[in-house]
Amino acid sequence: MKDLKVDSVDMVYRLPKGGSVQALQDVSFELDRGRLLTLLGPSGCGKTTLLNILAGFLAPTAGTVLLGDAPITGPGPDRGMVFQQGALFEWLDVRKNISFGPRMQRAPRAETERTVDELLTTVGLQDFGEKRIYELSGGMQQRVALARCLANDPAVILMDEPLGALDALTREKMQGLVLKLWKETGKTIVLVTHSVEEALFLGDKLFVMAPRPGRIEYTYELPFAEIGLDVEPRDLKASPEFIERREEILSLIWEMEEQIMGHDGG
Amino acid sequence: MSDNVGVGVHDQETLETAADDEGGFLSGLRPASGLLPGSGSPEDRKTVSFGDAAAVRSLPLWSLIALIVLAALWWAGTRAWGFPDDFRAATAAAYEQKDPPEALTDAKLLTECRLAGIAATEAGEPAPCNEDAYSQFLSPAAFPTPADTWRGFNTLRTEGFKNITLWEHARTSLTRVGVGMLVGSLVGIPIGFAMGLSSRIRGFFDTPVELLRPIPPLALIPLFILWFGIGNPSAFALLIFASVWIMIISARAGVRDISLSKVRAAYSLGASKRQILFRLIVPNALPELFTGFRVALGVSWGTLVAAELVGTDTGLGSMIFQARNFFRLDVVVVGIIVISIIGVLLDLIVRMLESVLIPWRGKGR
Numbered sequence: 001m002k003d004l005k006v007d008s009v010d011m012v013y014r015l016p017k018g019g020s021v022q023a024l025q026d027v028s029f030e031l032d033r034g035r036l037l038t039l040l041g042p043s044g045c046g047k048t049t050l051l052n053i054l055a056g057f058l059a060p061t062a063g064t065v066l067l068g069d070a071p072i073t074g075p076g077p078d079r080g081m082v083f084q085q086g087a088l089f090e091w092l093d094v095r096k097n098i099s100f101g102p103r104m105q106r107a108p109r110a111e112t113e114r115t116v117d118e119l120l121t122t123v124g125l126q127d128f129g130e131k132r133i134y135e136l137s138g139g140m141q142q143r144v145a146l147a148r149c150l151a152n153d154p155a156v157i158l159m160d161e162p163l164g165a166l167d168a169l170t171r172e173k174m175q176g177l178v179l180k181l182w183k184e185t186g187k188t189i190v191l192v193t194h195s196v197e198e199a200l201f202l203g204d205k206l207f208v209m210a211p212r213p214g215r216i217e218y219t220y221e222l223p224f225a226e227i228g229l230d231v232e233p234r235d236l237k238a239s240p241e242f243i244e245r246r247e248e249i250l251s252l253i254w255e256m257e258e259q260i261m262g263h264d265g266g
Numbered sequence: 267m268s269d270n271v272g273v274g275v276h277d278q279e280t281l282e283t284a285a286d287d288e289g290g291f292l293s294g295l296r297p298a299s300g301l302l303p304g305s306g307s308p309e310d311r312k313t314v315s316f317g318d319a320a321a322v323r324s325l326p327l328w329s330l331i332a333l334i335v336l337a338a339l340w341w342a343g344t345r346a347w348g349f350p351d352d353f354r355a356a357t358a359a360a361y362e363q364k365d366p367p368e369a370l371t372d373a374k375l376l377t378e379c380r381l382a383g384i385a386a387t388e389a390g391e392p393a394p395c396n397e398d399a400y401s402q403f404l405s406p407a408a409f410p411t412p413a414d415t416w417r418g419f420n421t422l423r424t425e426g427f428k429n430i431t432l433w434e435h436a437r438t439s440l441t442r443v444g445v446g447m448l449v450g451s452l453v454g455i456p457i458g459f460a461m462g463l464s465s466r467i468r469g470f471f472d473t474p475v476e477l478l479r480p481i482p483p484l485a486l487i488p489l490f491i492l493w494f495g496i497g498n499p500s501a502f503a504l505l506i507f508a509s510v511w512i513m514i515i516s517a518r519a520g521v522r523d524i525s526l527s528k529v530r531a532a533y534s535l536g537a538s539k540r541q542i543l544f545r546l547i548v549p550n551a552l553p554e555l556f557t558g559f560r561v562a563l564g565v566s567w568g569t570l571v572a573a574e575l576v577g578t579d580t581g582l583g584s585m586i587f588q589a590r591n592f593f594r595l596d597v598v599v600v601g602i603i604v605i606s607i608i609g610v611l612l613d614l615i616v617r618m619l620e621s622v623l624i625p626w627r628g629k630g631r
């Protein structure tokens with residue numbers, strides 16, 4: 001069952017002072033329901049742009065994007081979004097943040113409250129429902145952002161460097177949570193990261209993207225996410241297979257970075 | 267980060283300089299300010315404090331000392347150069363009889379003598395009169411003593427000036443400022459919101475707002491008297507003029523303050539445009555609106571005296587101007603002090619409301 005169908009998408013940004021940037025060129029892929037796709041690549045290769053197109057915040061210059069059989073024309077509750085900085089609503093408490101989606105769609109209140117209770121437990125914040133957003137640590141805030149997204153029961157979850165602003169330890173814990181949520185809910189997830197380790201650990205499919213113009217350069221099918229919950233994550237990341245893949249991809253990205261440097265003349 | 271490019275920089279400046287929370291008057295009274303030195307808090311364990319802005323706060327003890335010094339200067343200064351007793355008696359008598367006293371006639375003559383003297387000097391002629399003949403009544407530093415002022419305050423409180431008590435004057439003034447602020451906000455906030463939300467409306471209103479905003483309300487008094495007549499209508503118009511631009515600009519800045527990712531998150535959660543406006547943009551703009559309200563309230567209160575020049579006979583401003591005509595400087599000084607204290611109280615109240623109603627202020631990201 002196909003969930004996302006992206007067909008020859010181009011994206012050209014017009015610059016206000018004239019000229020243009022080709023952020024994406026001829027991007028095509030299909031993603032089955034329930035996959036976890038990670039997007040990896042040097043900064044400026046169009047990862048955020050691609051995610052924004054999937055979310056419906058941007059319309060591609062050319063090409064089509066389908067969710068199921070319906071073309072994506074704008075943002076909607078069927079595609080949840082998690083940002084690097086939670087983009088939480090600081091005037092609401094944690095519960096109200098999580099229930100925002102259902103409340104906007106006027107879902108029955110009792111049911112919403114039950115969903116919120118469940119989600120608070122799922123993301124490990126059962127005692128923090130009445131707290132204000134600014135009373136939480138960065139990691140907890142990202143947990144709220146995940147729960148807020150799940151409360152809407154979207155078909156696809158899009159995450160733009162969701163763990164990018166967290167410290168290393170919190171980040172590892174949160175990687176476990178993302179895997180757990182993926183397994184438990186069976187959602188289709190597209191996750192952007194600039195950490196090779198994270199892309200390998202979380203992705204059951206991985207696109208390595210290249211810049212100028214932004215495009216999908218390499219595609220990997222990965223085994224690690226499938227077993228990530230059953231084994232010790234640190235052991236998995238230290239296993240020879242994992243290290244081999246990691247070094248392979250790192251050298252690809254190094255190559256690209258060096259090309260960019262040469263391109264810029266320093 | 268490119269989302270934030272082009273946020274109106276001058277908007278922010280106007281509003282924030284006037285509403286800097288950290289250094290606000292009486293902010294040192296908050297418990298955190300450390301009345302007890304050496305209590306071992308991280309602040310007190312700092313080894314370097316010069317140049318560390320966070321280490322500088324308004325110590326309440328020193329605020330108290332300043333108050334005492336001011337009072338002492340007032341007392342000592344007026345003891346040395348205050349009114350002669352017969353002048354005070356003469357003005358009081360004159361006020362009762364509603365007839366300009368001899369001393370006042372003398373004071374008027376003094377002014378005329380001085381003007382004549384200046385004209386004569388310019389023309390290179392000898393002075394036509396001798397100032398000393400009049401100046402026994404008016405020393406240049408003439409100022410009521412604290413005791414005079416206290417007496418004036420008590421009379422104002424009980425009998426009032428021209429049979430209107432101080433309380434009534436203050437209440438009238440507060441009502442005027444309240445109505446001015448209310449109308450200013452009701453008109454300004456929707457315009458500011460519309461300007462923040464639509465390029466056309468922004469384009470349309472930007473020119474008049476930017477052109478009218480720098481005009482001091484005082485400059486409009488002659489026009490307003492012509493248009494609205496003498497009295498309350500002109501005063502209201504002046505106070506509305508004083509507040510409306512500030513409310514427009516703070517509402518506009520408040521709308522622009524929202525981060526694109528919050529708006530996008532809300533759309534992805536299924537919010538409609540209407541919900542984006544009322545559930546997102548409005549609460550997100552509240553801190554900025556409150557700041558604008560505080561600034562506008564301060565400016566309105568400051569414009570009040572001028573507004574009440576416009577032929578009103580109650581209000582603290584008109585009380586001051588009428589008292590001046592009778593040389594009742596004690597009433598003038600009481601009026602000034604009351605205006606100052608009410609101004610401080612209004613600011614404190616709004617700040618308190620702010621911390622209760624919008625605790626998230628400055629804590630979003």
Ligand SMILES: Nc1ncnc2c1ncn2[C@@H]1O[C@H](COP(=O)(O)OP(=O)(O)O)[C@@H](O)[C@H]1O
Binds near residue numbers: 046
């Ligand atoms: N709003 C925009 N206007 C113009 N150029 C943009 C805009 N957003 C992104 N770009 C350009 O498009 C390219 C891809 O950007 P982006 O999708 O943010 O990359 P990534 O997320 O992989 O770092 C970059 O060269 C960037 O400068």
Ligand SMILES: [Mg+2]
Binds near residue numbers: 047048
């Ligand atoms: Mg990006």
